[in-house]
Amino acid sequence: xxxxxxxxxxxxxxxxxxxxxxxxxxxxxxxxxxxxxxxxxxxxxxxxxxxxxxxxxxxxxxxxxxxxxxxxxxxxxxxxxxxxxxxxxxxxxxxxxxxxxxxxxxxxxxxxxxxxxxxxxxxxxxxxxxxxxxxxxxxxxxxxxxx
Amino acid sequence: xxxxxxxxxxxxxxxxxxxxxxxxxxxxxxxxxxxxxxxxxxxxxxxxxxxxxxxxxxxxxxxxxxxxxxxxxxxxxxxxxxxxxxxxxxx
Numbered sequence: 212x213x214x215x216x217x218x219x220x221x222x223x224x225x226x227x228x229x230x231x232x233x234x235x236x237x238x239x240x241x242x243x244x245x246x247x248x249x250x251x252x253x254x255x256x257x258x259x260x261x262x263x264x265x266x267x268x269x270x271x272x273x274x275x276x277x278x279x280x281x282x283x284x285x286x287x288x289x290x291x292x293x294x295x296x297x298x299x300x301x302x303x304x305x306x307x308x309x310x311x312x313x314x315x316x317x318x319x320x321x322x323x324x325x326x327x328x329x330x331x332x333x334x335x336x337x338x339x340x341x342x343x344x345x346x347x348x349x350x351x352x353x354x355x356x357x358x
Numbered sequence: 359x360x361x362x363x364x365x366x367x368x369x370x371x372x373x374x375x376x377x378x379x380x381x382x383x384x385x386x387x388x389x390x391x392x393x394x395x396x397x398x399x400x401x402x403x404x405x406x407x408x409x410x411x412x413x414x415x416x417x418x419x420x421x422x423x424x425x426x427x428x429x430x431x432x433x434x435x436x437x438x439x440x441x442x443x444x445x446x447x448x449x
Contacts, residue, residue, distance in 0.1 A: 314449030321368035
């Protein structure tokens with residue numbers, strides 16, 4: 212497993228429901244959203260998430276997504292106001308696996324971020340998380356905090 | 359006139375780790391010129407080879423996308439905030 216396959220992404224049940232719900236709401240298009248959370252002293256996401264923010268898919272496409280830049284700006288401001296940062300992004304794959312596509316790898320914007328992909332291909336949704344660094348994909352564990 | 363530039367996490371390594379940088383300039387283009395004099399490593403992230411705004415970056419003056427204002431010629435006033443946003447996209 213690559214050394215950057217960390218930290219563990221920790222989602223509350225509510226955040227998990229927000230992410231999965233937004234993906235179904237976005238059908239037939241891909242849905243997307245941003246994860247806000249704290250950074251460690253080294254500037255890396257800790258894996259904790261303070262907010263899962265659904266965003267508009269500016270592409271309005273079943274094949275691609277682009278987080279609407281106004282939603283990104285609002286998320287950056289919300290993160291800053293609580294002393295957090297944007298630590299990742301989620302999007303849905305409506306007909307394929309919960310695994311980064313070549314487009315996801317090519318366009319991965321920040322090597323520190325956590326990339327969550329939700330597959331809606333089967334009856335039950337599948338949520339997985341990754342880091343994408345210099346073209347390399349590493350799956351990171353996801354823990355659900357049932358509080 | 360001083361303008362505050364907010365950088366996304368991914369660009370901070372090229373700006374000595376700073377999240378915000380204060381730069382003087384009357385237009386976005388002038389502010390970028392001064393920013394890039396200070397932090398030349400940011401050039402490829404902000405501008406394309408022709409000196410235009412890179413297609414994978416969005417710049418907001420307060421609440422407005424400068425592409426819908428006057429682009430790099432957008433005029434700035436003291437205290438304006440420029441937010442630089444990477445394109446977050448995939449497939």
